[in-house]
Structure formats: C-alpha cells, structure tokens
Amino acid sequence: MVKNFKKHFEKSVNENPYLMMLVLRTTPLENGYSPAELLMGRKLRTNLPMAKKSLMPKIPEAEDIRRKELEYGTIKRNIMTSIIELKTFKNLNLDKTSGLLTKDPMGG
Numbered sequence: 001m002v003k004n005f006k007k008h009f010e011k012s013v014n015e016n017p018y019l020m021m022l023v024l025r026t027t028p029l030e031n032g033y034s035p036a037e038l039l040m041g042r043k044l045r046t047n048l049p050m051a052k053k054s055l056m057p058k059i060p061e062a063e064d065i066r067r068k069e070l071e072y073g074t075i076k077r078n079i080m081t082s083i084i085e086l087k088t089f090k091n092l093n094l095d096k097t098s099g100l101l102t103k104d105p106m107g108g
Contacts, residue, residue, distance in 0.1 A: 022046060031068040033060050 004024065009017060025036040026044050036044045041059040043050070 019047075030072040031065050033065065038065075 009020060011020075022044065023046070026034045026046055028034050029038075034043070037060065040057075042057040
C-alpha cells in the first residue's frame, strides 16, 4: 500500500495530490470493498458519475468480508502452487518415442 501511494504521489506532484488520495481510497481491495467503504460504511463521491443510491450508508457484513478474503487467499494459494509445479517441470523433456519425461541435461 505504501509503495502504491509513493508511486502515485510522485506521478501527481504537478496535479492535485488530494484527487490521487481520493482515487486510492475509493479503489476496491481484494474483498470487493474500498478502504473508505470499510472505514465509513459508504462509498465516497468521486468525479465519476454514480447513482445516489450507492452513496447511501451501508455497513458491509463482517462475514461477507471474511468469506471474500478467504476466497482471495485460496485463489492466490492455488496460483502459487501452480507456479511452483511449473517450475518443477521446467527442466523436463518429453521423449516422443517412449512418451516418458526425461530430465534435460543442459538445465534449460
């Protein structure tokens, strides 16, 4: 989060830094809610058009947030497991005659 803030802040030095902070606070997290929504229980008004109904206070359900965070963690863990498996099989070759996997002696 700090890294994102610094990167965006450096880009917006010549522009309005408050607008940049508003954009960061209204960008949804992995759980589907923005930091401002979690803090204030409603969406913040931005320069993008939106329905007035969505600006009404609505406290997100804690169970819903927890479920979405667990779902995000599961997806991320599955992706990392797949990447590790791909790295494991990176140096293997398929022998076309026998159909067996053989280790690449050159390592690449």
